[in-house]
Amino acid sequence: MSNxxxxxxxxxxxxxxxxxxxPEPTEDAGSQALSEALRSSFVIVKVxxxxxxxxxLAQGFFVVQPQEKAVILRLxxxxxxxxxxxxxxxxxxxxxxxxxxxxxxPVGQVQTIRSTVGWYxxxxxxxAAGTLPPAPESLNPAxxxxxxxxxxxxxxxxxxxxxxxxxxxxxYKFLFADASxxxxxxxNNALIYASATYTADDALSRDVGGFRERVRLQLERTIAEQxxxxxxxxxxxxxxxxxxxxxxxxxxxxxxxxxxKTLLDARSAANQALSQAQGEAAIRIAAGESDxxxxxxxxxxxxxxxxxxxxxxxKNPALFRNLRQSEALQRIFANPQVEKFMVPTRGGNPREIxxxxxxxxxxxxxxxxxxxxAH
Amino acid sequence: MKRNPITITIGVLLLFIFGLLLIFFQVRxxxxxxxxxxxxxxxxxxxxxxxxxxxxxxQQVYKFDKRIHNFESKFEQVFTADxxxxxxxxxxxxxxxQPQAFFPRFGDSVTRLEDALSGLARSAxxxxxxxxxxxxxxxxxxxxxxxxxxxxxxxxxxxKDVQAKGYGVEVNFIGIKRIGLPESVTKLVFExxxxxxxxxxxxxESEGRREASDIRTAANLTSAKVLAEADNEAARIRGEGDKLxxxxxxxxxxxxxxxxxxxxxxxxEDFLKDRTTLILxxxxxxxxxxxxxxxxxxxxxxxxxxxxxxxx
Numbered sequence: 001m002s003n004x005x006x007x008x009x010x011x012x013x014x015x016x017x018x019x020x021x022x023p024e025p026t027e028d029a030g031s032q033a034l035s036e037a038l039r040s041s042f043v044i045v046k047v048x049x050x051x052x053x054x055x056x057l058a059q060g061f062f063v064v065q066p067q068e069k070a071v072i073l074r075l076x077x078x079x080x081x082x083x084x085x086x087x088x089x090x091x092x093x094x095x096x097x098x099x100x101x102x103x104x105x106p107v108g109q110v111q112t113i114r115s116t117v118g119w120y121x122x123x124x125x126x127x128a129a130g131t132l133p134p135a136p137e138s139l140n141p142a143x144x145x146x147x148x149x150x151x152x153x154x155x156x157x158x159x160x161x162x163x164x165x166x167x168x169x170x171x172y173k174f175l176f177a178d179a180s181x182x183x184x185x186x187x188n189n190a191l192i193y194a195s196a197t198y199t200a201d202d203a204l205s206r207d208v209g210g211f212r213e214r215v216r217l218q219l220e221r222t223i224a225e226q227x228x229x230x231x232x233x234x235x236x237x238x239x240x241x242x243x244x245x246x247x248x249x250x251x252x253x254x255x256x257x258x259x260x261k262t263l264l265d266a267r268s269a270a271n272q273a274l275s276q277a278q279g280e281a282a283i284r285i286a287a288g289e290s291d292x293x294x295x296x297x298x299x300x301x302x303x304x305x306x307x308x309x310x311x312x313x314x315k316n317p318a319l320f321r322n323l324r325q326s327e328a329l330q331r332i333f334a335n336p337q338v339e340k341f342m343v344p345t346r347g348g349n350p351r352e353i354x355x356x357x358x359x360x361x362x363x364x365x366x367x368x369x370x371x372x373x374a375h
Numbered sequence: 376m377k378r379n380p381i382t383i384t385i386g387v388l389l390l391f392i393f394g395l396l397l398i399f400f401q402v403r404x405x406x407x408x409x410x411x412x413x414x415x416x417x418x419x420x421x422x423x424x425x426x427x428x429x430x431x432x433x434q435q436v437y438k439f440d441k442r443i444h445n446f447e448s449k450f451e452q453v454f455t456a457d458x459x460x461x462x463x464x465x466x467x468x469x470x471x472x473q474p475q476a477f478f479p480r481f482g483d484s485v486t487r488l489e490d491a492l493s494g495l496a497r498s499a500x501x502x503x504x505x506x507x508x509x510x511x512x513x514x515x516x517x518x519x520x521x522x523x524x525x526x527x528x529x530x531x532x533x534x535k536d537v538q539a540k541g542y543g544v545e546v547n548f549i550g551i552k553r554i555g556l557p558e559s560v561t562k563l564v565f566e567x568x569x570x571x572x573x574x575x576x577x578x579x580e581s582e583g584r585r586e587a588s589d590i591r592t593a594a595n596l597t598s599a600k601v602l603a604e605a606d607n608e609a610a611r612i613r614g615e616g617d618k619l620x621x622x623x624x625x626x627x628x629x630x631x632x633x634x635x636x637x638x639x640x641x642x643x644e645d646f647l648k649d650r651t652t653l654i655l656x657x658x659x660x661x662x663x664x665x666x667x668x669x670x671x672x673x674x675x676x677x678x679x680x681x682x683x684x685x686x687x
Contacts (some may be wrong), residue, residue: 042382049385076403076423098401117553138562141450141462141555148554150515153571154564174405176468177442185445185466189550196513196522196554200568226468226548244565248572255576259583266587270594277598281605288609292616299620302641306627306634313633321636328640332647339652342662353654 059096064089067109069169073101078170086168105169110162110233113184115191118147118157120243135243146242147195155200156240159215161187162233171229183228190218191237203239204249212237397430407441409474410434419475437483443468443547444485446492452557453501459509462555463500465529467492468547469537476543488544495540496549499532512554526550 064070069086072079072094079085079100086105094100121143122133139146139154146154163183165172172179194214195203203211216235223230241249313320332338343353402408402423410418410426412434420426421441428434450464469492471477481487503525511521530549537546556564627634647653657665 046382049382053385073403073423075425076401076406078404098396101403138558138565139555140558145553146555146561148513148556150513150520152509152513152564153568154556154561175443177440177444181445182443182468185447185550185552188552189466192551192554193522197515197517197520199515222550242565242568245568245572248569252572252575252579255579255583259579259586262583262587263590266590270590273591273594273598274601277601281601284602284605284609285612288612291609292612292619295613295616295620296623299623302637303623303626306630306637309637310630310633313630317632320633324636324640328644331644332653335647337650338647339650341652341654342665343654343656355654 056096060093060100061091062094062102063091064104067106068104069107069167071103071105071170071173073103074099076101078174085170103173105165105173107165107167107169110164111180112160112162113180113187115159115161115184115187117145117188118155118191118195119145120156120240121145132243132246135246137244139242147192149195149200149203150197151199153200154242155195155203156242157191157195157203158238159187159191160236161219162235163230164233166229166231169229171227175227175229179228179230182226183223183230186222186226186228187219189222190215193218194237200241204241205253208237208239211239398427399425400428400436401425402438405440405442406438407471407474408439409437409478411437416475416478419473419478421472421474437474437478439471439474439477439483441471443470446489446496447552448493448496448500450553450555451497451501453504455504455509455512456506457508460557460560461504461509461512462553462557463504463551464553465496465500465549466552467496467530467533467549469544470547471543472545473543476541478543480542488542491540491542492537492544495536496533499529499536503528503532522551 062070064087066089069088070092071085071087072092074095086107092102094102120133126133136144145156147157149155161183176182194211197214198207198211212235215237216232219232219235222228223232240246309320333340400408402420402425404423406423408420408426409416410420410428412429413432414435417434428436446467446469448465448467450462452460452462454460477488481491506528507521507525510519511525514520526549530546533549534546537544555561624634655662657663
């Protein structure tokens with residue numbers, strides 16, 4: 001306890017003068033008061049010290065938020081409890097610094113980065129307004145971003161990557177000084193690589209999905225190779241023709257659209273022709289059918305007539321013929337549609353006749369008595 | 376005094392802690408450290424943990440971030456093996472591996488190291504690019520494309536150089552960040568692209584026309600075929616009718632003469648159904664009757680509607 005006395009320097013100083021008490025009694029009272037004061041202040045100091053120790057210990061409590069995990073570094077080394085390094089969300093305790101240090105890792109929180117190394121020079125205001133910067137005649141590499149495509153063309157490409165730190169997330173935090181920058185560079189690289197394998201037309205319009213997939217594949221490969229420790233959530237890739245060639249590219253799409261329309265027209269005309277032909281075919285077949293029926297009916301009728309006339313004919317064929325012939329001629333001559341001319345003979349020789357083969361117009365049909373001009 | 380044990384303990388503890396702070400230092404898992412004795416580097420520390428040292432001013436500790444740092448080269452023009460000029464920019468991930476080698480050269484300045492790296496990187500990529508042709512960088516054929524191989528070669532080149540220099544640094548990876556063309560070349564590329572687009576427009580249009588005419592031709596062909604088939608079918612059906620008719624006509628075999636006569640008669644009547652001009656010789660039966668007794672017969676035969684004038 002002698003050490004303790006050493007610490008209480010003021011009190012020690014106060015006691016020696018108490019031996020020669022008589023000369024200054026007031027001083028003794030004063031020193032007593034001082035001693036009292038010191039004693040009480042010492043109590044205060046003790047309380048403060050205890051509070052400080054409590055605060056010191058209480059500082060060891062910390063809360064891990066739901067969207068993060070944490071790691072305790074004890075004397076610089078990650079502490080693992082039962083093989084687990086990551087602390088789950090909730091309340092935890094660690095020794096205060098410098099023994100322990102709590103490192104929070106935002107595992108699961110989606111982070112977004114944008115790659116614009118391949119994009120033309122523009123401003124945020126222009127982007128917001130949707131206006132394009134003036135089209136340069138050539139691209140100054142210091143100012144304009146672009147990529148080279150597989151067919152040696154130039155296009156602009158930009159992308160947005162959403163990713164999360166994959167568990168355990170220690171690499172992301174402890175392996176990289178600036179992990180998000182490393183991720184961005186991996187993304188830039190993937191865009192450059194994908195462009196180098198795609199033709200301008202494919203990347204711009206024909207195979208946009210495939211292009212994006214190529215970017216993703218390359219990015220995943222780099223993530224694995226460089227141990228970036230992230231999981232890709234979503235990739236958006238946007239490609240644009242050089243500003244100066246936008247019109248030329250638009251002309252190509254217009255030509256494509258026109259071709260589409262021409263083909264559509266041709267197809268509809270073809271369909272129409274085909275359905276017309278099918279209709280016509282049906283008509284022709286139907287005509288065949290009706291001819292067949294008519295023929296059948298006719299022959300049947302003829303056969304019936306024959307059968308019914310046969311007995312009569314057999315009685316006297318010559319008379320039958322004459323009778324029938326005359327009947328028929330009568331019907332023919334009675335038909336007003338038939339004009340008849342008779343060429344009389346002279347001395348048994350038929351006379352020469354000349355026929356002008358020029359049919360009279362239809363209207364003559366209406367004339368009641370057909371004119372007979374025989375010559 | 377008797378009431379001081381707590382006080383004393385706390386005091387000793389504080390002293391102890393203070394003393395510890397003077398002689399201990401801590402290296403985090405992300406760090407490496409260099410201990411200097413009177414300014415001279417004496418002891419590198421590469422593993423995390425707590426270590427002892429003599430208090431200042433005897434020994435001093437310099438700590439370095441040993442995590443992977445990002446380095447980016449300039450965007451520079453280099454030449455390919457086949458004489459194209461290409462602009463290239465690479466990025467690299469590097470970290471401090473040996474503080475004892477790093478510290479004497481660069482102190483604790485990362486910038487100074489990056490300047491040094493910049494030169495090494497330039498020699499690495501210009502060397503590697505010079506051994507490849509332009510088509511190794513961009514190609515639709517993945518077999519021909521040597522993009523990743525080139526990156527690998529640059530990395531090896533750079534790693535070798537950095538190791539040879541003994542900077543105490545290791546390069547973890549490199550990647551191509553940008554590839555471009557010199558500004559004057561971009562203009563030519565634009566012109567070529569423009570011409571290509573125009574050709575493309577022409578090709579698309581002529582292709583469209585050709586395809587359309589192909590479609591029309593094919594349709595016409597199909598239509599003709601459909602009609603021809605229909606005609607065939609109709610002929611077949613008619614043939615069927617004829618066959619059936621032939622079967623019915625067998626009845627006529629009983630008296631062919633009568634059959635022939637009846638059919639002739641029917642045919643004659645059918646033939647003369649419509650507007651017809653008939654020129655008859657008076658020799659023809661039954662007009663030959665006229666030759667016998669002219670006037671009476673004419674009137675009876677022709678009836679009221681027939682008027683025939685015979686002129687001499």
